Amino acid sequence: MRKSLGLTLFITIMAALSMAQSTVEGVVKSAAGAPVSAAQVSLTHAGATTPAQKTVADAEGRFHFAVVEGGQYVVRTEASGFFVSEYQFVLRPREPVSLAIELAPKATVQESIDVRVESQTIDPDKTGSSQTFTRQQLDRLPDPLVENTSSLVANLMPGASQSHDNFINVRGNEFSLHEFVNGVSFLENTQPQFSPGVSPQIFEDVDLMTGGFTAEYGNRFGGVLDITTRSGRNMQGHGSVNFRGATQDNYDLNADYGGASGKLGYYIFADGFTSGRFLDPPDAIELHDFGSGLRGTTQLDWVSGKDSFKLLLMGSGANFQQPNLPEDQDVGRDPDRHLRQQTAILTWGHSFSPSTVLSSSIYQRLGSDRILPTSDPDTPVSIGSRSTLTVGGKTDLVHLWHGHVIKAGIDLTRLRELESFFIDGRGDAEIFSLDASGVFSFSGGLKGGQAGLYLQDHFSPFKNLTVDAGVRYDHFDLVDTHVQASPRIGVAYHIARTKTVVHGGYNRLFSPPPIEYSLLASFIGNNAADPDQRVGNVRAYTQNYFEVGVQQELHPQVGLEVDAYTHSGHNSFENHEIGISRLFLPINFHTARSSGADVVLNVRNLERLGVSARVQYTVARTYFYGPVSGGFTGDEPLDPGERIQPAFDQTHTGTANLFYRSRWRSSWIGTALRYGSGTIVEHGPRLDQHLTADLAAGFNLWKVESHRLDLELDATNLTDNRYKISKESEEIPIQFAPSRTLGGSLKFHF
Numbered sequence: 001m002r003k004s005l006g007l008t009l010f011i012t013i014m015a016a017l018s019m020a021q022s023t024v025e026g027v028v029k030s031a032a033g034a035p036v037s038a039a040q041v042s043l044t045h046a047g048a049t050t051p052a053q054k055t056v057a058d059a060e061g062r063f064h065f066a067v068v069e070g071g072q073y074v075v076r077t078e079a080s081g082f083f084v085s086e087y088q089f090v091l092r093p094r095e096p097v098s099l100a101i102e103l104a105p106k107a108t109v110q111e112s113i114d115v116r117v118e119s120q121t122i123d124p125d126k127t128g129s130s131q132t133f134t135r136q137q138l139d140r141l142p143d144p145l146v147e148n149t150s151s152l153v154a155n156l157m158p159g160a161s162q163s164h165d166n167f168i169n170v171r172g173n174e175f176s177l178h179e180f181v182n183g184v185s186f187l188e189n190t191q192p193q194f195s196p197g198v199s200p201q202i203f204e205d206v207d208l209m210t211g212g213f214t215a216e217y218g219n220r221f222g223g224v225l226d227i228t229t230r231s232g233r234n235m236q237g238h239g240s241v242n243f244r245g246a247t248q249d250n251y252d253l254n255a256d257y258g259g260a261s262g263k264l265g266y267y268i269f270a271d272g273f274t275s276g277r278f279l280d281p282p283d284a285i286e287l288h289d290f291g292s293g294l295r296g297t298t299q300l301d302w303v304s305g306k307d308s309f310k311l312l313l314m315g316s317g318a319n320f321q322q323p324n325l326p327e328d329q330d331v332g333r334d335p336d337r338h339l340r341q342q343t344a345i346l347t348w349g350h351s352f353s354p355s356t357v358l359s360s361s362i363y364q365r366l367g368s369d370r371i372l373p374t375s376d377p378d379t380p381v382s383i384g385s386r387s388t389l390t391v392g393g394k395t396d397l398v399h400l401w402h403g404h405v406i407k408a409g410i411d412l413t414r415l416r417e418l419e420s421f422f423i424d425g426r427g428d429a430e431i432f433s434l435d436a437s438g439v440f441s442f443s444g445g446l447k448g449g450q451a452g453l454y455l456q457d458h459f460s461p462f463k464n465l466t467v468d469a470g471v472r473y474d475h476f477d478l479v480d481t482h483v484q485a486s487p488r489i490g491v492a493y494h495i496a497r498t499k500t501v502v503h504g505g506y507n508r509l510f511s512p513p514p515i516e517y518s519l520l521a522s523f524i525g526n527n528a529a530d531p532d533q534r535v536g537n538v539r540a541y542t543q544n545y546f547e548v549g550v551q552q553e554l555h556p557q558v559g560l561e562v563d564a565y566t567h568s569g570h571n572s573f574e575n576h577e578i579g580i581s582r583l584f585l586p587i588n589f590h591t592a593r594s595s596g597a598d599v600v601l602n603v604r605n606l607e608r609l610g611v612s613a614r615v616q617y618t619v620a621r622t623y624f625y626g627p628v629s630g631g632f633t634g635d636e637p638l639d640p641g642e643r644i645q646p647a648f649d650q651t652h653t654g655t656a657n658l659f660y661r662s663r664w665r666s667s668w669i670g671t672a673l674r675y676g677s678g679t680i681v682e683h684g685p686r687l688d689q690h691l692t693a694d695l696a697a698g699f700n701l702w703k704v705e706s707h708r709l710d711l712e713l714d715a716t717n718l719t720d721n722r723y724k725i726s727k728e729s730e731e732i733p734i735q736f737a738p739s740r741t742l743g744g745s746l747k748f749h750f
Contacts, residue, residue, distance in 0.1 A: 022091050023357065023398060023405060024065040026099030028057045028077055035061030036103055039079040045234045046072035046088075046136060052233075055354075064354035064400065070094070070205045070228040072134040077101050092132050092207050093226045094183065094216065096405040096458050097125070121559035121604070122551040125458075125466045127490030127503050128212015129549055129563040129598065131156060134205045135230065140612075140659070142696035143244055143745050144716050145672060146200040147252070149225060153177060154674070155655055157208040157223055158563070158598035159618035161676055163648035164726035164735050165280055165582070166194060167575070171210055171565060172594025172622035173222030174574055174648050180226045182312060184345050184363045185218055186390055187415070187450070187515050194279060194582075195339050195367075196318055201254060202269050202297045204228045210598070211547040211565055212490045212505045215454035215470030216396070216409060219511045229312055231301050232258030233265035238706060239750060246714065246743020249276030249290065263304050269297040279582070281323040282733040284722045288329060291320025310347040317341070322582050325733060332376040337582070341367040355400040365390040369516075371421075371583070382581035384421035388515060390414070405458040407470075411451075415478055418445040419519045423581060444519045448478035450512065456488075464494040468505075476512040479522045482540035484510040499553035507545040513538040513630075514573065514586045521585040521631035532637055539588045539630040543569030557604040566595035572624055574646050576632050577732055588630035590640070596620025610661045617654040622646055645680045647726050652677035652689075666710075667699035679726045681734075690723035690737070692716075706750065713744040 028039040042051035070093035082103035207226035235258030244252040254271035278291030301310040345363045371384040392413035420443040456470025468490040490505030522537040549563035572592030575584035603613040626638025659670035672694040678687040698712035720740040727734040
């Protein structure tokens with residue numbers, strides 16, 4: 001299989017390169033319902049002065065825009081004898097949009113006026129659960145909320161809760177934050193690497209998805225960040241420089257710039273940061289917990305006629321200390337860790353016609369993780385390194401046919417994983433189960449890959465009903481070979497009279513094992529000293545996922561969304577740390593069941609009051625059932641059918657954001673609240689519930705034309721509530737939440 005996969009991958013890469021994008025179609029009609037032919041329709045990105053695309057409606061009033069990236073747009077329609085119409089809307093990544101534009105006739109000779117229609121509070125075509133944020137919305141959030149992807153998700157994705165070691169749990173899954181960048185996804189999960197990840201500052205828009213994954217999203221579970229990166233074409237020679245400083249040695253300096261030269265658009269972003277609290281510490285006081293990092297992004301895009309090209313380059317690195325307990329600090333324990341990652345995505349799109357678009361991509365990612373040992377003579381020693389290479393190609397074909405948006409695609413990936421570890425418990429036999437002396441070493445490498453095929457359709461069988469139906473086939477081969485066909489269907493019905501959308505769906509999901517430390521976990525699963533702990537290789541997680549929900553417009557600027565879900569599957573994932581090494585190995589439980597409900601109240605900017613708000617609440621419960629079916633079992637294997645609650649499980653979680661904005665110097669003030677009912681302790685009670693509050697304010701110091709200087713002041717965790725986050729097992733100490741920070745930033749826009 002591996003030889004044929006490599007050959008097929010080579011042929012695909014040589015045949016086509018590019019990305020999956022959205023399509024916008026619609027019809028222009030008069031108030032009487034008659035089609036308006038020859039109407040001039042233009043599509044302009046928010047913030048840009050020149051249209052991205054222009055077209056003319058046909059004899060039936062229909063128009064198409066192909067190869068459109070996600071973001072906030074304005075459709076402007078002009079026709080003789082009618083007033084000009086402007087419609088503003090947010091285009092989700094990879095979401096086909098159908099618009100019905102109604103033009104008002106000029107009854108008498110008078111000056112032309114613009115008829116402006118704002119975007120809808122609810123999305124009548126959305127068959128799953130997701131929250132979309134544009135560049136304009138992200139720019140209005142305080143710096144701590146958009147510092148990294150983990151902060152963004154923890155505050156804005158319903159049901160996302162933070163657990164130990166900076167991990168995020170979403171809907172019963174701890175390995176959950178998978179990034180879908182410009183139509184390309186990678187199997188690496190940046191969380192277990194403690195990577196700073198992709199900076200939200202390079203997002204043009206992001207869709208935080210928690211359910212209703214169509215076939216093109218591949219082997220996903222928990223949550224997906226569907227990201228469209230920024231293009232210099234929309235920045236028109238502008239940029240920014242931002243410096244932020246706060247207590248606990250938190251400093252950040254970043255800058256970006258974008259513009260266009262002829263047909264070439266260019267965008268550059270660079271960021272450097274430090275933190276005196278890089279990881280969750282095992283004590284209320286941070287000891288040996290300093291980290292620093294760099295991130296950089298460059299994007300070039302070129303459009304000519306029916307073709308578009310894009311090159312995205314991203315790189316990041318972080319050096320950080322692994323935090324201590326007071327007794328470790330006293331003896332001088334000083335282990336460090338170095339992370340590196342670089343990504344390249346080359347894309348090309350071609351429009352054969354207004355109704356047929358080919359998109360393809362070639363992509364590559366190289367990541368490494370080095371664990372440097374402590375220099376003290378007493379505490380356990382961990383030495384290790386891990387390196388992952390991903391090379392892949394993806395092709396999608398989109399065809400519009402009689403109201404159907406049919407999409408077919410193939411995604412082929414080649415993987416190489418190298419791992420090497422040495423652990424010495426220095427007499428502590430309990431730190432590792434393979435050797436009574438507490439000494440263990442492992443070194444190995446493996447090559448494999450993945451092939452995925454999918455076919456899906458987005459259509460409306462009758463008025464107000466939208467259907468997303470599809471199927472995908474996945475073949476994954478690394479430690480083991482896993483194969484599955486996955487049907488997926490979602491429906492949404494729009495009740496126009498009450499401004500309500502009801503949706504529901506079923507997904508069959510297939511999730512390959514996390515590739516981080518899969519070799520080590522599988523080695524332990526086959527070679528543990530105790531025969532009862534030899535449970536075999538880490539396995540793929542297969543689920544049946546059901547979801548229902550409702551969107552309700554309460555006011556033109558206020559929307560309510562309620563989603564309920566339940567999913568069950570085999571070989572569910574959790575991570576397990578080896579001693580105090582901060583090495584997290586994936587393990588499988590035989591069965592898992594999770595269910596819950598999310599409630600989201602979104603108050604967009606109420607101009608008269610200057611108020612915007614967002615409130616999210618989730619109730620959920622997750623159970624894992626024994627036995628452990630793959631990887632590292634730990635010291636106490638589960639009996640068949642024995643039920644436990646995973647360490648990340650919280651029954652109740654919630655977030656709330658409230659902002660007030662004034663026209664005076666563009667001043668604003670806002671707060672962010674986070675609540676959790678407490679995670680579980682192995683063989684013990686739940687940890688105490690917790691509530692934290694952040695406060696932020698800002699205003700414009702100076703402004704001249706397109707240049708301005710803004711000041712922002714931030715306070716996180718105002719009450720300094722250093723609550724206990726989680727305890728994974730008896731040998732791993734409870735970790736503590738961040739302490740209070742006070743700081744601010746200066747932002748120069750030019």
